[in-house]
Amino acid sequence: MASLPGFAEIVHQYQNLVYSVAYYSLGNRAMAEELTQDVFLSLHQNLHQLESLEHVKHWLRRTAAHRCIDEVRRQKFRKGPGLDEVPEPASRDRWQDPLLSRQLEECLASLPATARVVTILRYQEEMEPAEIAESLQLPVATVKSRLHRALGMLRVKMQRKESACQISRPS
Amino acid sequence: MPNIETQLRAALRRKDAPAGLAGRIIAKAEGRRVRPQFAWLAIAAAVLVMAGIGWQYQQERERRLAAENTAQQLEFALRMVAERLTKVERQVRRPEMRVIHLQTNRPQENLQ
Amino acid sequence: MKLAMTLAILALPLVAQEVDLSIFKGLEAKARETSNIDLGPEQMSLMKGFSGLLGGDLSEATAGLKRVKVYSLEFDKDGMYSLADAESVRTKVKSDSKWLSLISVKEKGGFTEIMTHKGPNGEMDGFLVLAAEPRELTIVNIIGVLDMNKLAKLGGKFGIPKIEVDKEKKKTKED
Numbered sequence A: 001m002a003s004l005p006g007f008a009e010i011v012h013q014y015q016n017l018v019y020s021v022a023y024y025s026l027g028n029r030a031m032a033e034e035l036t037q038d039v040f041l042s043l044h045q046n047l048h049q050l051e052s053l054e055h056v057k058h059w060l061r062r063t064a065a066h067r068c069i070d071e072v073r074r075q076k077f078r079k080g081p082g083l084d085e086v087p088e089p090a091s092r093d094r095w096q097d098p099l100l101s102r103q104l105e106e107c108l109a110s111l112p113a114t115a116r117v118v119t120i121l122r123y124q125e126e127m128e129p130a131e132i133a134e135s136l137q138l139p140v141a142t143v144k145s146r147l148h149r150a151l152g153m154l155r156v157k158m159q160r161k162e163s164a165c166q167i168s169r170p171s
Numbered sequence B: 001m002p003n004i005e006t007q008l009r010a011a012l013r014r015k016d017a018p019a020g021l022a023g024r025i026i027a028k029a030e031g032r033r034v035r036p037q038f039a040w041l042a043i044a045a046a047v048l049v050m051a052g053i054g055w056q057y058q059q060e061r062e063r064r065l066a067a068e069n070t071a072q073q074l075e076f077a078l079r080m081v082a083e084r085l086t087k088v089e090r091q092v093r094r095p096e097m098r099v100i101h102l103q104t105n106r107p108q109e110n111l112q
Numbered sequence C: 001m002k003l004a005m006t007l008a009i010l011a012l013p014l015v016a017q018e019v020d021l022s023i024f025k026g027l028e029a030k031a032r033e034t035s036n037i038d039l040g041p042e043q044m045s046l047m048k049g050f051s052g053l054l055g056g057d058l059s060e061a062t063a064g065l066k067r068v069k070v071y072s073l074e075f076d077k078d079g080m081y082s083l084a085d086a087e088s089v090r091t092k093v094k095s096d097s098k099w100l101s102l103i104s105v106k107e108k109g110g111f112t113e114i115m116t117h118k119g120p121n122g123e124m125d126g127f128l129v130l131a132a133e134p135r136e137l138t139i140v141n142i143i144g145v146l147d148m149n150k151l152a153k154l155g156g157k158f159g160i161p162k163i164e165v166d167k168e169k170k171k172t173k174e175d
Helices: A007-026 A029-049 A053-074 A098-109 A113-123 A129-136 A140-168 B004-011 B021-029 B039-050 B053-093 C002-011 C041-048 C056-061 C083-094 C148-153
Strands: B098-102 C033-039 C064-074 C099-107 C110-118 C124-133 C136-145
Touching (some): A007 A029, A007 A053, A007 A113, A029 B021, A029 B053, A053 A113, A098 A113, A098 B004, A113 A129, A113 A140, A113 B004, A129 A140, A140 B004, B039 B053, B053 C033, B053 C041, B053 C064, B053 C099, B053 C136, C083 C099
Antiparallel strands (some): B098 C099, C064 C136, C099 C110, C110 C124, C124 C136
């Protein structure tokens, strides 16, 4: 088994992973940054227990997911998404519709904590339900059920947004 | 309109972490003082702290530590229960032990 | 601080599932080692508010717990505490018809009693381990619903030794 790279290299390699999970979960850059920092500082203390880069990645996903769930639950009184006022930089991906993405992020932010994080792990990290279940220490059936319900809710919310856009467009 | 899963994959592409975040994390982990590039960053950070965000996070950390402590104590308590149950289970099997009462945990199987 | 906590454990007002341990006041001064744990509803609630602190199975088995008390003393030699006191606690608990004995084992110089408390709807809402040995006294009092089947499944995990919930051999030896 290859030995682990240094902490600095690990941070550079995985900061986007952790930051993204945090950002989409919390909808707030400052909090996402704070949480990312916290996760990596915790990793720094536990690095000696980890054996491989794969193990590190698994650990980071799991820890970030748990911290995000806790933080979202703490923010339950916050209404709607806390997206920053600073506009998003233009997407480099020409297949990605920025407006659609932003709407989806808003809908995602209205999901309950666990459903939100499960969805992010599935579609950002492309984790299988069994992997998500192991990370979040939930039964696989629960993960699948949360995903199924989350997709249903997102579909409905997106359809409503789409209808609202059509109504508001000038004829 | 593409299906919701395709939309999600597109919308949830990994974001780039803010510039300098890695450096700040590494510096903090190694215990070095972080010098902001611009003075106004330090002022903004102080304002944020005064606004209570840093304080709230610290409170949250303390709550988490207390919760972790509780979890450890609960695990200890349950370990004691399990050890006792195991010990009793062994004792029950020994012919010289006096077992006054043994009942499974199902109301319909009252053995008395 | 430790003495204050012990006194607090022994003196708090009790709900039906809580066992009165005030008879053991002062015993910890004679013990070589003591373990005192008192996790109240606020602490349990705080812990449950954080994801991932307990493993999933353990979290499920203990989801219904409201309070957990452990009072455990180890002594250097026999006779440092009164077995009669331990027996009087057992007798008092047994006098409450809501407490049902799961296992009673008597041995030389001591006994082990494991009991459950029956709630208003017939559910198990309390649990007691009272183990008196010549040099060790252990009391674990749990208020709330403890899923014993789920706990048994944890055998080998989380440092919990394997519990054999033997459903085949249902034996009773009466005295």
